Amino acid sequence: MEVYQDEMDRQLDLYERGRVLRTMPSEAWQIIKDTIHSYTEDLDQQVRHIAPGDSSVVPSQAALYAMNSFEEFFLQDTQAAIEFAVHPSPELSEYLVGVRESLDVLKAQGV
Numbered sequence: 001m002e003v004y005q006d007e008m009d010r011q012l013d014l015y016e017r018g019r020v021l022r023t024m025p026s027e028a029w030q031i032i033k034d035t036i037h038s039y040t041e042d043l044d045q046q047v048r049h050i051a052p053g054d055s056s057v058v059p060s061q062a063a064l065y066a067m068n069s070f071e072e073f074f075l076q077d078t079q080a081a082i083e084f085a086v087h088p089s090p091e092l093s094e095y096l097v098g099v100r101e102s103l104d105v106l107k108a109q110g111v
Contacts (some may be wrong), residue, residue, distance in 0.1 A: 014081050
């Protein structure tokens with residue numbers, strides 16, 4: 001049962017994040033994406049201007065790789081959360097229906 005609850009907690013967290021992200025105005029979301037992308041682009045420009053024998057080539061390339069990966073994962077994870085909020089798993093849907101029904105019973109009892 002503990003594994004189930006941990007997984008349900010993870011799904012609830014992802015669902016809530018996605019719900020909040022869905023309500024973000026598209027202009028705000030575009031600013032966030034553009035800002036993160038500009039960091040990657042700035043780093044890319046810096047790496048392009050480093051001479052091949054310079055001792056900072058490897059660390060700079062590593063930083064660019066990390067920033068590029070961050071941008072990619074951030075966008076994927078954010079989109080995945082939004083998608084999950086729109087189409088939750090059957091288990092989460094069933095859980096949410098149960099929670100709503102329980103709340104309706106409590107309201108009917110005046111609790």
